[in-house]
Amino acid sequence: MNSTDTINKNKIQTRNSLSLRLRLVFAIIIFLFIIAFIVSIYLITKKERRENVIIESESLLTGLSDGIYSDIQRYRELSRLVMIDDRLVKFLRAKTEDVSPGLINTARYGVLGVLNITTMVDSVFVFRNDGQYMATNRGKYMLNYIRMDDDEWKNKIVEKKGRAFVTLNGDGAIYKTNLSPIITISREINDVVSQERTGILLMNISSVLLEQKVYALNTKDIIIVGTDGTFLAGNENLVGYFDENLIAPDFVHIEKFIDNEDIMISGMQVPDMPIVVMAVTHIHKGMVSTETIGVLIFLMLVFIAGVFFVGAYITKNITSPVFDLVKDMEKNREEGTLKKIDTNINVNELILIEDSYNNMVDHVNVLFDRLIEKEQTIQKAELRVLQEQIKPHFLYNSLETIGFLAIDAGADKVHSALETLGSFYRNFLSKGDREIPLKREITIIKDYLSLQKLRYGDILNDEYEIAPDTEECLIPKLILQPLVENSIYHGIRMKGEQGTIKISSFLEDDDLHILVRDTGIGMTQEQIDKVLSKEKNEGTEEFNENFGLWGTIERIRCYCDKDDVVRIRSEIGEYTEIEFILGLQPKRWKPTAD
Numbered sequence: 001m002n003s004t005d006t007i008n009k010n011k012i013q014t015r016n017s018l019s020l021r022l023r024l025v026f027a028i029i030i031f032l033f034i035i036a037f038i039v040s041i042y043l044i045t046k047k048e049r050r051e052n053v054i055i056e057s058e059s060l061l062t063g064l065s066d067g068i069y070s071d072i073q074r075y076r077e078l079s080r081l082v083m084i085d086d087r088l089v090k091f092l093r094a095k096t097e098d099v100s101p102g103l104i105n106t107a108r109y110g111v112l113g114v115l116n117i118t119t120m121v122d123s124v125f126v127f128r129n130d131g132q133y134m135a136t137n138r139g140k141y142m143l144n145y146i147r148m149d150d151d152e153w154k155n156k157i158v159e160k161k162g163r164a165f166v167t168l169n170g171d172g173a174i175y176k177t178n179l180s181p182i183i184t185i186s187r188e189i190n191d192v193v194s195q196e197r198t199g200i201l202l203m204n205i206s207s208v209l210l211e212q213k214v215y216a217l218n219t220k221d222i223i224i225v226g227t228d229g230t231f232l233a234g235n236e237n238l239v240g241y242f243d244e245n246l247i248a249p250d251f252v253h254i255e256k257f258i259d260n261e262d263i264m265i266s267g268m269q270v271p272d273m274p275i276v277v278m279a280v281t282h283i284h285k286g287m288v289s290t291e292t293i294g295v296l297i298f299l300m301l302v303f304i305a306g307v308f309f310v311g312a313y314i315t316k317n318i319t320s321p322v323f324d325l326v327k328d329m330e331k332n333r334e335e336g337t338l339k340k341i342d343t344n345i346n347v348n349e350l351i352l353i354e355d356s357y358n359n360m361v362d363h364v365n366v367l368f369d370r371l372i373e374k375e376q377t378i379q380k381a382e383l384r385v386l387q388e389q390i391k392p393h394f395l396y397n398s399l400e401t402i403g404f405l406a407i408d409a410g411a412d413k414v415h416s417a418l419e420t421l422g423s424f425y426r427n428f429l430s431k432g433d434r435e436i437p438l439k440r441e442i443t444i445i446k447d448y449l450s451l452q453k454l455r456y457g458d459i460l461n462d463e464y465e466i467a468p469d470t471e472e473c474l475i476p477k478l479i480l481q482p483l484v485e486n487s488i489y490h491g492i493r494m495k496g497e498q499g500t501i502k503i504s505s506f507l508e509d510d511d512l513h514i515l516v517r518d519t520g521i522g523m524t525q526e527q528i529d530k531v532l533s534k535e536k537n538e539g540t541e542e543f544n545e546n547f548g549l550w551g552t553i554e555r556i557r558c559y560c561d562k563d564d565v566v567r568i569r570s571e572i573g574e575y576t577e578i579e580f581i582l583g584l585q586p587k588r589w590k591p592t593a594d
Helices: 004-081 086-093 101-115 150-157 210-216 234-241 289-336 348-387 391-407 412-432 438-459 481-495 526-531 541-560
Strands: 121-128 132-135 139-145 165-168 175-176 182-190 197-206 220-228 229-234 254-260 261-269 277-284 435-436 462-466 474-476 501-507 511-518 566-571 575-582
Touching: 004 121, 004 182, 004 210, 004 220, 004 254, 004 261, 004 277, 004 289, 086 121, 086 197, 101 121, 101 132, 121 139, 132 277, 139 229, 150 182, 150 197, 175 182, 175 575, 197 210, 210 220, 210 229, 210 526, 220 234, 220 391, 229 234, 435 438, 435 462, 438 501, 462 474, 474 541, 481 501, 481 511, 481 541, 481 575, 526 541, 526 566, 541 575
Parallel strands: 462 501
Antiparallel strands: 121 132, 121 197, 139 175, 165 182, 182 197, 220 229, 220 277, 254 261, 261 277, 435 474, 501 511, 511 575, 566 575
């Protein structure tokens, strides 16, 4: 069997393996879809049951709450009629010494006459300001005088300024002897003429009213409780489901899992009353409607059929053409060449892949040609650098020859200047190094300033405060000379008096700090901002004057690979201080022979 047959066999095995993988993927997709189908049925069932329970509960509780509110409103109006009965008014206006049993009975008959139109008012109590009172059905009630003497209890009624409000058991002031709950309508009674308070009215409504409301609904899932959880009417077995969160003006639905059953607790507070209506419903387990199940099954079958169709389509139109495309690419690799391929495929997207591959081949070949050309250029440049290295030695030798001639002629200052200039250029060129130790950079600055002093005389002073542990730190070559030159030409010289240039360095937090300070004319904040700006305003006077400083800052930024590398502090007419911060641990320099 030759190598081509082996390759083809491997390709067939790979193809079969991919096909099996696709079948496995489709099988997993179908399995997951069935699981999702079952879960969906469960969730849809639960959701529908829950929504139906909520809708039914809200409907029942809305009717119940509205009915209670409407009835209590009628009794509130009835309490107003009781207050204005002439016989009751006469009882309230009478002086304390004039109140007699006959007057009290007359007031009671007047109240009973008003109450003849209803059957649910269990009793009415009217208390005068002096503590005497009139009551109907008195024998069935107990009064809590301690509670009634409490200012807090009275203030709740007085603060309403004659408006009626609803409490349970008179807000703890009145109870039936059989301890059955009552709904109390309380209000302050004010004289019609003087508008002064003459008494307090408590109208007590029997809880039978609430029982009748629940009975009319014909369900055991309803209960009415007070806001303190007190049972009022309905199924008393549901009292334990009361939750303070149900005390709300809108419907509240709380779902709990109790005794292996999902329970929906729905409730709301009757407006302006300490009464909560509740519905406790079991969310029974069950399937959705037949129509819904049918639709889901149909969708599942359509999905499975679609999966098989997609699988066949992918195999015919994608998998097989991809293998053919890979086969041609593999042939290129086996032959060790980079040439275009031509595969017989009819899928537009795969044709794009073939075109992209062919374009890549062309591009790689172009890159190879450029790389070879670049390598040749680099070799030529290296040869040129070797040739250029001869020139500095010629400069050094020439300066030394002129210096010896100056000594012979007795021009010691000329010899000293030439020697300084030679030292400056020797360090300046630094054998072509891009980085030099800080101490060599300082040597360059000292030589440079020595040459400048020949021109400016005693106007220049220089000071150095170089920390010993910074001398061997490598820094980009010639980053201080532009700063010193800027200090001379745009600082000290412009001031017209003797000035000092001070250079210092120190290490802090693994950062090398280099400072150049001059006692020149200083810089404005606007000038500082322009120098620190990364934007070049080429052609402007400011750019031309500060190009060296701006370019040095950009070099440091590139060297440290960050922007925050320089600080400039200045005071007009006093000084300018520029601080470079070279981030990371500075590299140490190991001296080599010159």
